[in-house]
Structures are given as structure tokens and as C-alpha cells.
Amino acid sequence: MFEAYWRANGDSCTTVILGWEQMSYFASRKHFLWFVEQELENEIRQLHSLVGNAVTDGRFIVVGTGSTQLFQAALYAVSPRDGAQPASVVSAVPYYSSYPVLTDYLKSGIHKWAGDAANFHLADSSSSSSYIELVTSPNNPDGSMKHAVVQGSGPVIYDLAYYWPHYTPITAAAEHDMMLFTVSKCTGHAGSRIGWAIVKDAQVAQNMAKFIELNTIGVSHDSQLRAAQILKSISGRLFHFGYSEMSRRWDLLQQAVKVSDRFSLPEFSPAFCAFFGQVTSPHPAFAWLKCNRDSDCKEVLKLGGVLSRSGVQFGVGPDYVRISMLDREGNFETFIARLSDMAAASLAST
Ligand code: PMP
Numbered sequence: 312m313f314e315a316y317w318r319a320n321g322d323s324c325t326t327v328i329l330g331w332e333q334m335s336y337f338a339s340r341k342h343f344l345w346f347v348e349q350e351l352e353n354e355i356r357q358l359h360s361l362v363g364n365a366v367t368d369g370r371f372i373v374v375g376t377g378s379t380q381l382f383q384a385a386l387y388a389v390s391p392r393d394g395a396q397p398a399s400v401v402s403a404v405p406y407y408s409s410y411p412v413l414t415d416y417l418k419s420g421i422h423k424w425a426g427d428a429a430n431f432h433l434a435d436s437s438s439s440s441s442y443i444e445l446v447t448s449p450n451n452p453d454g455s456m457k458h459a460v461v462q463g464s465g466p467v468i469y470d471l472a473y474y475w476p477h478y479t480p481i482t483a484a485a486e487h488d489m490m491l492f493t494v495s496k497c498t499g500h501a502g503s504r505i506g507w508a509i510v511k512d513a514q515v516a517q518n519m520a521k522f523i524e525l526n527t528i529g530v531s532h533d534s535q536l537r538a539a540q541i542l543k544s545i546s547g548r549l550f551h552f553g554y555s556e557m558s559r560r561w562d563l564l565q566q567a568v569k570v571s572d573r574f575s576l577p578e579f580s581p582a583f584c585a586f587f588g589q590v591t592s593p594h595p596a597f598a599w600l601k602c603n604r605d606s607d608c609k610e611v612l613k614l615g616g617v618l619s620r621s622g623v624q625f626g627v628g629p630d631y632v633r634i635s636m637l638d639r640e641g642n643f644e645t646f647i648a649r650l651s652d653m654a655a656a657s658l659a660s661t
Pocket of ligand 1: 376377378379380407447451470472492493494495501504505506
């Protein structure tokens with residue numbers, strides 16, 4: 312979706328790296344975050360102060376190979392090391408479908424996926440009660456604003472990948488202990504694989520750096536410099552473009568869905584956005600579509616020529632599916648045309 316913006320405005324992003332530059336593993340030999348490029352860190356702090364979506368003062372910026380690596384680094388950083396039971400990793404349904412797989416694919420001894428945070432009850436404090444809660448806000452897949460739900464004092468990792476003005480009103484600067492962001496959803500440059508964590512506690516930041524050292528010996532310096540250049544060139548205009556584009560796409564989606572009662576979408580309330588200085592409406596990155604009459608929504612959409620991800624992967628039933636709203640314009644138009652046909656066909660059959 313952002314491609315059109317960058318085609319029109321991308322000249323200022325050209326990054327030139329000569330053959331002899333950026334050859335070392337190190338960006339700095341003095342700091343425990345030795346792989347973080349200072350230029351990128353500065354741009355990240357400046358971007359958050361421009362947008363007002365997160366507090367960075369007095370906090371560490373840990374850069375990672377996408378927020379996917381940082382998510383794993385964060386789990387590693389806060390999991391218990393004393394040989395006790397693995398920490399239970401929980402997130403309220405519907406949760407981001409990658410969390411269970413990322414948590415368990417190495418069958419770690421320090422953490423394990425434990426499903427829906429709303430159903431998680433702390434056992435007695437002596438045994439297996441250690442947990443880590445994941446909160447995605449706005450949420451992937453359903454776009455809702457989320458908070459921690461476990462009544463306990465365990466660490467909470469806030470995945471704020473979508474807390475940008477094109478997706479949701481910026482109502483306050485987030486100041487959680489661990490927050491994850493990514494250029495993938497902010498500017499659209501998913502292929503650069505750059506994300507960052509804003510971390511309050513020095514020991515947690517140090518543990519995350521250790522994970523990144525063991526996992527990939529740092530983060531591509533070429534990518535960090537390109538990301539720095541991209542973030543530097545973001546003026547408020549990117550968010551204005553993103554907001555109007557998302558707004559247009561959501562209008563088209565809502566029109567397509569409302570011709571019959573075959574499908575439904577969540578409802579969102581507008582709020583005052585401190586960045587735009589006016590009331591704006593949420594426009595999530597995904598359509599969280601419910602099939603009101605068919606039990607296998609993914610199959611129904613597939614028959615109509617639309618690929619989606621089933622609600623089952625997000626911890627709920629097969630009557631829900633998730634569809635991206637950020638695809639290239641041509642694909643988005645095809646999706647809307649096919650969805651309109653399916654909604655209207657259902658009208659003809661009733
Ligand atoms: N967190 C959430 C909630 C996401 O939706 C995604 C991308 N689908 C990611 C993290 C991964 O981001 P990255 O490209 O930075 O690894």
C-alpha cells in the first residue's frame with residue numbers, strides 16, 4: 312500500500328553504502344548495545360517525539376531483525392533462569408497467529424505457549440505460576456485496542472506494531488516497560504527487516520542484546536542505515552497519505568460487506584488523535600471478517616477467489632477470517648470486487 316507514496320517521495324531515501332563501509336560487526340565498542348547504529352537510534356527517538364505515540368526518554372532502544380526477532384529476544388530476556396518450570400506465554404484471543412509458533416518452535420526449556428490470557432489463572436506462587444503476557448494494540452487480527460488481562464505482576468510485552476496514526480488515533484504516548492515497533496507497518500519497508508524495542512530496564516535490554524548476539528551476531532548495518540534514511544525522510548505527509556488511503560479502503564470494504572448479512576466486520580469508535588489534532592477513525596491493517604451463516608469462512612472465501620487466514624490460527628473459531636488491507640492496489644481492488652460478488656450472491660439466494 313505504501314509503494315505509491317515512496318514512488319512519489321522516495322528520492323530523499325536513496326542510501327549509498329560503498330564497498331569498504333559497514334564491514335564490521337560493531338557499530339560501537341563502548342555500549343552493551345554494540346550493534347545498534349547511533350543514526351538509527353536517533354531517528355527512532357525523533358520519530359516517536361514527532362508522532363507522540365511512545366515515550367523514549369530514559370529508555371533503551373534495542374534494534375532487531377524485524378520485531379519478530381525482538382519478540383523472541385524479549386521472551387528470552389524475561390523468562391526465568393533458575394531452572395524452574397518454563398514461563399507460560401499467554402495472550403488474549405484473538406491473538407497474533409505467529410505468537411504460538413514463535414514461542415514453541417525450538418521447544419525451549421524457559422518458556423512455553425499457554426494460550427488465551429483470559430483463561431490463564433495463576434497457580435500458587437511456589438510452583439508454575441511464572442507467566443509472560445503478550446499484548447498487541449491495536450490488535451492483529453481484529454484491530455481493537457488491548458490491555459493486559461492477567462491479574463498478576465508478570466512481565467508484559469506490548470507489540471505496538473500498528474500504533475501509528477494511519478491505523479488508529481494516537482490518544483497517548485505509550486510508556487510500558489517493553490514495547491515493540493517495526494518499520495514494516497510504519498513505512499511499509501518490511502523487506503528491510505528492521506524493528507526496535509523501547510525498553511525501560513537495563514538488565515532486560517542487556518539480555519535482549521545477548522539474544523541478538525547469539526542469534527545473529529547483531530543486525531544488518533546496511534539495513535539499519537537504510538532504515539535510518541527512511542525514518543529521517545518521514546514527514547507528517549506519510550501519515551496523511553496512509554490515513555487517507557486506509558480510510559478509502561475501509562469505506563470500500565464496508566460498502567461491499569453491507570449489501571447483505573452474509574459477512575460482518577467489527578465496529579470501531581473514533582477518538583481524538585493527538586498527532587492529527589482532530590478526531591479520527593481507526594482503520595486497522597486487517598479486515599477481521601465474520602461469516603454469519605457459514606461455519607468455515609476460509610473455505611467460503613476460497614471458493615470466491617479470496618485467500619485468508621482462518622480464525623482458528625488466532626485462537627477462535629473457523630467462522631472468522633483475517634484478510635490484509637495493505638496489499639497492492641490491484642490486489643485490493645480484486646479482493647473488494649470478489650467480496651462484493653459473494654455478499655451479493657448470498658442476497659440472490661435468500
Ligand atoms: N507483530 C505483529 C503484531 C505483526 O502483525 C507483525 C507482522 N505481521 C509483526 C510483529 C512482525 O513484524 P516484523 O516484520 O518487524 O518482523
